[in-house]
Structures are given as structure tokens and as C-alpha cells.
Amino acid sequence: MLLFLRSALLSPEIYPKLIGVLLERGLGRDWFYGKCSGDLAHRHQADTGVAGWCAGDVGQRHLVQFGQIALQRRLENLWYTSYSDWQRFQTVLTVGLNAILAGLILQRGYGLLANKAANPKVGAWIYTICILFAGYAAYKTFGLAINGRYISFPTVAVYIPVVGMFGLMIISYISERPWSLKAVEINRLTGHLKAKTDQDRIIGYALPIMGLMLVIWETKAFMVSRDFILAYPNIAKRIGVAFMFSVTNCQLVAWLMCLAILALPLLVSGNKK
Numbered sequence: 001m002l003l004f005l006r007s008a009l010l011s012p013e014i015y016p017k018l019i020g021v022l023l024e025r026g027l028g029r030d031w032f033y034g035k036c037s038g039d040l041a042h043r044h045q046a047d048t049g050v051a052g053w054c055a056g057d058v059g060q061r062h063l064v065q066f067g068q069i070a071l072q073r074r075l076e077n078l079w080y081t082s083y084s085d086w087q088r089f090q091t092v093l094t095v096g097l098n099a100i101l102a103g104l105i106l107q108r109g110y111g112l113l114a115n116k117a118a119n120p121k122v123g124a125w126i127y128t129i130c131i132l133f134a135g136y137a138a139y140k141t142f143g144l145a146i147n148g149r150y151i152s153f154p155t156v157a158v159y160i161p162v163v164g165m166f167g168l169m170i171i172s173y174i175s176e177r178p179w180s181l182k183a184v185e186i187n188r189l190t191g192h193l194k195a196k197t198d199q200d201r202i203i204g205y206a207l208p209i210m211g212l213m214l215v216i217w218e219t220k221a222f223m224v225s226r227d228f229i230l231a232y233p234n235i236a237k238r239i240g241v242a243f244m245f246s247v248t249n250c251q252l253v254a255w256l257m258c259l260a261i262l263a264l265p266l267l268v269s270g271n272k273k
Contacts, residue, residue, distance in 0.1 A: 118191030
């Protein structure tokens, strides 16, 4: 009986819908909204402008609903492409981390707009989870580069970290005057108080290096194809056409943009000027 229930609940048809219901009715309304945004919304009802909208009840609900939809769609996408218990465990883990990160970034974004002092615990959690996803992105990019001509990029796995970091950059630009590039430094964005410059620099450089390696090996994979050699016997022309095919791959470009957004705050952190 237990095995039957386990197989039924973990089936691709039932599990994503079950999680979606939990996100919408349980996590979304009682925990995610109540803990991450509800208490903040009622503290500053008198705020005006962009900060007032984000702190207000309507703004918070719109942001939370968007997060719920993104998490549910992301879970369904990853779950349907998981073919083993280990892959399903990775799916649940990454979605769980994304849910936590979404709530923490929402709270940090409000703090930036309201010019509130950073919460060290929130900042430490955001920083740690973002570093984990940046390392994951570098690792996956290396694997994609080695395999070559990969048709499925794990962009959906880093949607929330990427959109969250980009959102914090936009909020920083809106709320901080005068603005400088140093404002998007990882520790200032997240509110992390214990800077780890060397670690940030290593991961920050690893991301664009892996991205460049991915483009090179993707181009190489085109070039060594037998049909491609027959179609373009001239090696110079074959290199040019293979490169154009690689950089016009929409999935590849989207993945490279994700790497760039994750890398920028880390590279700025490593710049001591």
C-alpha cells in the first residue's frame, strides 16, 4: 500500500499539480505571503512612489502571485524532465531553494526601497543561496561545453536567482543616488556583511570563462559534423557559419545572459578599485 501511494503521488501527472496546490493554498497564502511580505506591507502603508507600491498590500500580492506561478511552472518543467529518483530529488531541492530565495529577495528588495538597515541573517542566506546557484551554473555550463550541441539548457533552474538579482539591481538603481556600478556588488545587493572577495572573484570569473568555453565547443561541434563539412568544405567559411549558428541559438543566448547576470555582482565584488 505504501509503495502504491508513493508511486501514485510521485507520478509525473500528480506530483506537480499537488505542489502547485500547496504553493497556492498553503505556502502561498499562509507562509510565503504572511511571513515574507504581509508583515512588511502593514508597517509602511503611508509610503509613496515605487517603494510605496512595493510595500503596499496590492503590490506585495502581485509579486507573490508572480512568484507562485514561476515556481509552479518551473517545478512542472523540471519534474517532467526527471527520469530517476535522484533527478527528482534534485528538482525538489532546487525548487525548495528557489522558494526560500524568492521570499528572502522580496524582503531584501523592500528593505532597499525603504532604506532600511540590512538584516544580517537575511543577507547571509541570500548570499549563500546565490553562491550555490552560481556554482551550479558554472558546473552545468562546463558539462554543456564538453557534451556539445546540447539541446536542453537548464535555464529554468536559475530563473528565480537571475530574475531576483536583476530585480535587486533595478531597485538599487531606483533607490540609491548617486548611483555607481559598486552598488550592484553582491554583498551590498544582498545585505551580506561578511565579504568573501576571493571566493566571489573566483566564481565570478569562472562563469564567463565557462560561457566562452561553451560557445567555442558548440562551434566546434558544428564544424566536425559530417554533413556540415560536406556543405561547407572551406574551413574559414565553415568556422564563420558554425559560429553564427552557435551565437544565434536562442537557448544558448538566454543561458549566457543568465551567466552574465549572476557573474556581474561577483566581479564587481572582486574589483577593489
